[in-house]
Amino acid sequence: MKVSIVGQGYVGLPLAIAAASAGHEVWGIDTNVVLVDELNRGVSPLGDLTDAQIMQAVNAKRFKATVDFGVINSCDLVVICVPTPLDSTFEPDFSYVKSAAESVAENIKEGALVIVESTVSPGTTRGLLKNILDKSDIKYHLAYSPERIDPSNPKWNVTNTPKLVAGISEEATQKAMIFYKSFISEVVPASSVEVIESAKLLENSFRLINISFINEFAQFCWKMGIDVREVIQAASTKPYGFMAFYPGVGVGGHCIPVDPSYLSAKAKEIGASNSFIDLANKINHSLSSYFTVVANEILGSLKGKKIIVVGVAYKPDVSDVRETPSLDLIKALRSEGADVSWHDELVKEWIGEKSAKLSADYDLAILANPHTGTDLSQLGSVRILDTRGGY
Ligand SMILES: NC(=O)c1ccc[n+]([C@@H]2O[C@H](COP(=O)([O-])OP(=O)(O)OC[C@H]3O[C@@H](n4cnc5c(N)ncnc54)[C@H](O)[C@@H]3O)[C@@H](O)[C@H]2O)c1
Incomplete structure (x- = not known):
């Protein structure tokens, strides 16, 4: 053809x-x-x-x-x-x-x-x-x-x-x-075309809602002093009715943060109920301020503190920064007076800045989306806030 x-x-x-x-x-x-x-x-x-x-x-x-x-x-x-x-x-x-x-x-x-x-x-x-x-x-x-x-x-x-x-x-x-x-x-x-137009939005809204839920659940585990990843691993032993989603710095990329809003806009247009997507978006957008508060708790104050955000692509092992949640996190940390650098060996250059080297010269490292090959041992004994859970 x-x-x-x-x-x-x-x-x-x-x-x-x-x-x-x-x-x-x-x-x-x-x-x-x-x-x-x-x-x-x-x-x-x-x-x-x-x-x-x-x-x-x-x-x-x-x-x-x-x-x-x-x-x-x-x-x-x-x-x-x-x-x-x-x-x-x-x-x-x-x-x-x-x-x-x-x-x-x-x-x-x-x-x-x-x-x-x-x-x-x-x-x-x-x-x-x-x-x-x-x-x-x-x-x-x-x-x-x-x-x-x-x-x-x-x-x-x-x-x-x-x-x-x-x-x-x-x-x-x-x-x-x-x-x-x-x-x-x-x-x-x-x-019909409407069935699969809707199916596509269902697939991506399903991911947005579940990722947002696990991110909120991770905040509960942090306060409880429980390792959220171990909880997910334990729940995953159930052979039916459970699907594992993992916490992180927030959803990014061209689809998950965007497509569900096409569904919610249509729902509003036709007067259908649509609470989940709006709530999931709200939780997702709140993560940058949540992790800034946690960083503040760890360091006492963020003023003048040297922080490195590791892995700024929207997910591991890609160089794609579209809708990356790391951007809001970096902005939020900077607005609190932190001296923020970022490292990403696949992204290299972004927002007019270059990827910084990983070293022990930081007060805190925040793991956003490190790649498979990112050598975290170069951080030495720098304190680590892992947005992906772990305690
Ligand atoms: N990226 C993904 O992983 C993914 C997955 C599933 C569905 N989608 C959907 O597929 C669609 C395309 O997404 P994408 O990620 O390929 O976008 P993209 O931004 O990577 O590419 C779109 C291309 O279209 C070109 N373009 C824009 N307007 C044009 C026009 N009028 N005529 C000709 N070219 C034009 C742009 O220059 C660009 O090169 C979107 O609706 C997206 O939601 C994307």
Whole structure:
């Protein structure tokens, strides 16, 4: 198939390379000129994709990146993988999907299938996006298929993670399934796009709520003088009805802190009850001040104290700092007068600062998201506050 994938980020690029590897001819469309140039030179911006994998697809003439939306007109299939962030008031920002859908509508080929992979609120594909695409005034098919990619996960990737698919029509569902089945081992159809738009938000809200709960529970254990990790380990011996979640500095990344707000915004719009997500967000946002209070308790006062935050990426073993909770923690510690540095051997440079060396020259080290290879022994006898629990 001739395929255009709009948005070449964490979702669109691995999808493009997987589709190219399966023999499809793929155009990777992005508005970022620098990224497009790098991709065509085989430079990978992602930890999970090597330069060689991209170069191989480019050399085989199966993949080419472009800023030209005109290529859509030669394609049987267009996939939309652009960001769906929150705006400055923490409300869903649909501007990228709207803009991408407008570009698709201007260029779509008669009979082509459009698949939306961006995470959206239930009703968005059939409502907002279909309305924009209908402006093309030609016959096309429309489907939704949420992405579940987990960056740096060594086991689950684009090709072996089950893929949910639903079309606005049965024909659209079937067409989308044929495409995904060509490179994904398990493709699961659903009866409507609304079911899987909601399923995606359920998956990520489930994580947000449970992580927030375990973070609150960890605060209880800290006050009780109990090791929360040992409690979780003990509870995990129950062979059914329990799933372990682990405490930390807070949720980060592009999905977990963002997607649930698409669900809560929709709930507010239709007048449905929605207490859990708002509460989970509240707990999550309170963690920076909680750990600042704990640091204060440990050191007596934070004024002039040298503190190093270790691991500022949003999770271990990635260099991604999007929505990282370490940012709020560092700001909160600094507002109390602490002299704060940070160390992250994968992030290296961030917020206009460079990663500091780990050494014994600190009053306190706060472990946020240290990576597998982070050598904590370099901290010597520095006192440690481990946000991940442990006592
Ligand atoms: N990152 C993840 O792990 C993940 C997982 C599952 C689902 N998602 C969802 O997938 C979608 C994409 O996320 P992402 O992480 O790949 O985002 P990203 O920021 O990594 O990449 C998006 C790309 O789209 C480009 N872009 C923006 N507007 C465009 C437009 N109008 N036309 C063409 N290109 C445009 C940007 O330049 C960028 O390169 C979001 O809805 C996100 O919630 C992300």
